Amino acid sequence: MSIKSSESHCDNWSLSQWLCYLETIHNQEIDLGLARISQVAERLNIDLSFAKVITVAGTNGKGTTCAFIENYLLSLQQQVAVYSSPHIERFNERLRINKIDVDDQPWIAALTAVEQARAEISLTYYEFTTLAGLLILQQQQPSYIILEVGLGGRLDATNMIDADIAVVTSVDLDHQAFLGNTREAIGFEKAGIFRSNKPAIVGEPDMPASVAKHGEDIGAELLARGVAFNISKQENCWRWQQISAYSVYDDLQLPHIPLDNVATGLMVLTELNVELNVGRINQVIAQTKVAGRTEVFKGKEEDDFKGDIMLDVAHNPHAAKHLAQTINRLGYSKVHAVVGMLKDKDISVTLAELTTSVDAWYFASLSGPRAASAQEINSLVDELALTGNCFDNVEHAFTMAKNKANADELVLVFGSFFTVAEIRPLLVG
Missing domain, CATH: 3.40.1190.10 (Mur-like, catalytic domain)
Structure with missing residues (x-):
């Protein structure tokens, strides 16, 4: 019609x-x-x-x-x-x-x-x-x-x-x-x-x-x-x-x-x-590559970061397990994870899949009624013995992760489509 x-x-x-x-x-x-x-x-x-x-x-x-x-x-x-x-x-x-x-x-x-x-x-x-x-x-x-x-x-x-x-x-x-x-x-x-x-x-x-x-x-x-x-x-x-x-x-x-x-x-x-x-x-x-699915970018010369950046929309334990397997196979010397998630997700179990793959955590608040704050994520993972910094938004967490990472290290951004959406325009522009 x-x-x-x-x-x-x-x-x-x-x-x-x-x-x-x-x-x-x-x-x-x-x-x-x-x-x-x-x-x-x-x-x-x-x-x-x-x-x-x-x-x-x-x-x-x-x-x-x-x-x-x-x-x-x-x-x-x-x-x-x-x-x-x-x-x-x-x-x-x-x-x-x-x-x-x-x-x-x-x-x-x-x-x-x-x-x-x-x-x-x-x-x-x-x-x-x-x-x-x-x-x-x-x-x-x-x-x-x-x-x-x-x-x-x-x-x-x-x-x-x-x-x-x-x-x-x-x-x-x-x-x-x-x-x-x-x-x-x-x-x-x-x-x-x-x-x-x-x-x-x-x-x-x-x-x-x-x-x-x-x-x-x-x-x-x-x-x-x-x-x-x-x-x-x-x-x-x-x-x-x-x-x-x-x-x-x-x-x-x-x-x-x-x-x-x-x-x-x-x-x-x-x-x-x-x-x-x-x-x-x-x-x-x-x-066949798909945006936001173990999608890797090289750091930009103009911001002096020459390491890799990976974006992944993984937001549940099953997806996090596959993400961990991928990271382990790539063999980075250190992994910095920027995490933003929705509060109706199984946050602690999802992050548990990555505890042996990630070296440093950066918890970020998303916006909206379903969003978990950085502080809420941090409190949910106490039993995992994870320690991380909390940030008001994903971009601030990402900036800090890049500043801390070296050239042979990975900055991983994951946890939600919303999390990836905050960073991807900065990398493809």
């Missing part, structure tokens, strides 16, 4: 004005459920049947899995869109088509259309912007659409779309207030994106029984790691194998992103029946 707007109270608003408005129109930031958004989607006649749709859920690894699939399809000259959240620097990052972020004007037109259609129905910021993103996709009609689940799966706004392939990258503890306190409960929520008689790919090596049971109950085509596909690691390369079809790709190079997520992406591409070969796989592995 063509997105049009008519006279309304929001005529001539900029995108930033729209986003401020959306923060005020629903009484809860997170309000899971498909009833309200599905009503508005029906009024808008949203239909993505023109494309192959892949929905990707998981505690961690969603963004990197989406990026690898996206890059491989683009290498085949396909038209590919990715919808994801949250963003790091600009809202426009949430929807890209052929690697180009959608500009303000299509977003404004789509948001206007959603506002007109919703009438009396209240929507969260995320639901509202998801509907707008789907309207843009309906207008642009790419061949492939990759939808990254925002939270959980079963009740996430993206799940109103019936995907051709559903993916669960990993299952671990996060967002327990919404998803449950066990891996089994969380696994069930993530498996809610599965569809009957459609591929349901699970990259989690230790799949909860709830995931398999739900797949079986609805008649999904479950393709789990260790059963449908597997990997084997060697010193400087790795192998991917589709077990049922005896397809094997040897001598794959080690990726910048987590290897597990490349392996899951390869299973998705196999189900899409696209051309796969070692040369192209390695080419895409080499080019």
